[in-house]
Every structure is written in C-alpha cells, then in structure tokens.
Amino acid sequence: MLLNCDLSRYNVYQFTMWGGFMSVSNSSPASALTRCRQLPSVKALDLSPAGMECLIAFGEGQRHKYLNSAPFPHLIIDNLFDSALLEDVLQDVKNLEHPIAKNFFGSVKKFATPDPQAMGPTAQRFLLDLCSARFCLFLEALTGIEGIIPDPHFEGGGVHEMGREGFLKMHTDFNWNKKLQLDRRLNMLIYLNHDWQDSWGGHLELWDSEMKSQYVTVPPVFNKTVIFSTTDYSYHGLPNPLACPEDQRRRSLAFYYYSNGRPADEVQFYHSTGTNYQERPGEVFLPPQKSGKKLAQSVGQPASYAQEGGRKGRKSRPSIGPSIVTPARTVTAKVKKTIKKSLPKPLLALYKAGKRSLRG
Numbered sequence: 001m002l003l004n005c006d007l008s009r010y011n012v013y014q015f016t017m018w019g020g021f022m023s024v025s026n027s028s029p030a031s032a033l034t035r036c037r038q039l040p041s042v043k044a045l046d047l048s049p050a051g052m053e054c055l056i057a058f059g060e061g062q063r064h065k066y067l068n069s070a071p072f073p074h075l076i077i078d079n080l081f082d083s084a085l086l087e088d089v090l091q092d093v094k095n096l097e098h099p100i101a102k103n104f105f106g107s108v109k110k111f112a113t114p115d116p117q118a119m120g121p122t123a124q125r126f127l128l129d130l131c132s133a134r135f136c137l138f139l140e141a142l143t144g145i146e147g148i149i150p151d152p153h154f155e156g157g158g159v160h161e162m163g164r165e166g167f168l169k170m171h172t173d174f175n176w177n178k179k180l181q182l183d184r185r186l187n188m189l190i191y192l193n194h195d196w197q198d199s200w201g202g203h204l205e206l207w208d209s210e211m212k213s214q215y216v217t218v219p220p221v222f223n224k225t226v227i228f229s230t231t232d233y234s235y236h237g238l239p240n241p242l243a244c245p246e247d248q249r250r251r252s253l254a255f256y257y258y259s260n261g262r263p264a265d266e267v268q269f270y271h272s273t274g275t276n277y278q279e280r281p282g283e284v285f286l287p288p289q290k291s292g293k294k295l296a297q298s299v300g301q302p303a304s305y306a307q308e309g310g311r312k313g314r315k316s317r318p319s320i321g322p323s324i325v326t327p328a329r330t331v332t333a334k335v336k337k338t339i340k341k342s343l344p345k346p347l348l349a350l351y352k353a354g355k356r357s358l359r360g
Helices: 049-067 083-093 121-129 133-143 333-342 345-359
Strands: 005-008 014-018 021-025 042-045 074-078 100-104 107-113 158-172 182-191 204-207 214-218 224-229 236-238 250-259 275-278 305-308
Touching: 042 083, 042 121, 049 074, 049 133, 074 214, 083 121, 083 250, 121 250, 133 182, 133 224
Parallel strands: none
Antiparallel strands: 005 042, 014 021, 074 224, 100 107, 107 158, 158 236, 158 250, 158 275, 182 224, 182 250, 204 214, 204 236, 275 305
C-alpha cells in the first residue's frame, strides 16, 4: 500500500452571494443561491505534504521503468491504494444503475457511470481526489509529462462494469477532448474484483503498434492499477468474451488525463474524437444484427479497421455487417450475389428485365 487514507468529516456551510462576492457562514438565509448537505464521515486519500512526498518519490523512482516498458510506456502497480479505502469505494459503486451501456461489434455488455454524484460518498471523494492537482503531480513525476490536467467531466471514464460474455475489442482511444480542447495523454485503470479467476478471462491486453503481437496481459484483480500513455499506437483491450459466472461482474475505475499539446509522433489522426478498433490477426469483426430488412446473414465486416464515434482527419473504412441496410455505393458484390440468390426466379427475371430497360 503506497497511499494511506484518513478520515475526514465535511463541515456544513451555507454559501450566499452578495455584492458580487461569495460569503460563507453557518446560517441559512433565505437569499441563498446554493444548497449544502451533510455528508457522512468517509475515508480519503492522504494527499498531505507527507503523503505526497512518499508518492512523488515512488513516481520518480519508477519513471525509467515506465518509459522503457514495452509495447508502450506503462506501469502495473499492486496495492497502490489502502485496501480498506478501496473496499469502501467498491461498496459504493457495486449496485449502480449505469446510464451508459454499449453493445456493438467493438464492445458488448459494457456499462459505465461517469458522474461521481451518482455514487456513494467514499467513491465520490476518491474520484475527486484522483482528479486533484496534487495527484497530478504524482503522474507528472512518474511519466515525465508536464502540465497534466484531469477531466472533471469523466468523459468515457468513471465506473466501468462488464458481465458474462462481455468484451472490449483491441483499440486506441480518442486523442482529443472536444469539451476541454485538450490532448488525451494518460489512462489510469483501477480494478475492484475480489477472487477473480484466471479462467474467467477479462485480462487487459497490451499489443504492439502494428497489432501483430501481444506483449502484456493484466489480470483485473482487486487493488491492481495500470497507468499507461495513450497515443494513436497504444492498442489495448480485453477482446475475448468473459467466462465468469452470471452473478459476477468485472468492475474497474477509469481515469483519463490531458495536456495542452503533445508530441507530433504520437498522433496519426488529427483531433480524433472516436474510439479506433483494430482486428487481431485472423479476426473479423461481426457487428450484431440491427432491425430492418435482412440482406446478408453471412457477411462479416471486411475492413481491418473500424471506428466508434466521430473523428476528423483520416477516414476509416466503411463497416458492412449482417442485417444492415447500407447505401448502394457500399454494398459489395458478395452482398448483391446473396440478394439475387434469395429472390424467387420470377422476381429475379423481372429485376433483370428492369435493368435492361434502364440501359436502353
């Protein structure tokens, strides 16, 4: 355990506005523009000067290992946080009703809650502490990146949860936060899973920049933390479906950190705001069926590159999957052949006659 925790009780104050200035008092005047609430006593990270001295020394001592790890800069840390604190965080988030759910070719049965206010008090405080200026000093000491900025909106982050048969295909992340107008530089993942079995899968995989070889696998066990540099070449994911029991969930906390500017050699897509999925050798993405007319049940996605969300700059190849009604320009010869085979002969003859008449 590298970070201690302390117990703190939030004091109750009433904030009021007058004359353009903020006044703080223990009274409750009728003119108050904001409300306050009493929070219970909670465990919290020790980010005192003494606690930070220890943490920054650890970061500086691990920088060489971080920067020279393959396939891209990363560090795997066991017991970075106080186990009792992390257990309280787990209890605060294990029964969330997640507002975000993903179920498409790149990610299945992945749920997320980015808003700390939806969580219990310990989890709220924990997420905010990890987005504090002091914790960013530790990340700067570890990575050598100057001017690290947290994301108060937790875009794409917060609590992540995945159930049986869920997966997240290999990908690189968006490199540009449109709201903050900042470059994404770091990911930090904290796992919350007690007694996780290797046979269940769900290991984080890190692959090389050409997606030819897997270098690292990380089991998602309780109090294991992974910090890594995110670029347009840092492929990661958990691409195989989970084999855990139905009543088990794979839970993690995800934090993303930014800077104003970045090295040019880290980027191949200008201001990408989408997740860029990549097939492993021999893998073909098969998007789930969508409602509508069924055109070709046997046709998978032919591209080795796909995207979720939007991005500027380089364009991805089009995705063609089963049961998707696509524009004529993207329908392949294989799909046309499948359609023709499925038509009754009288209709097929009528179709051909119509084509001949259009040609004149």
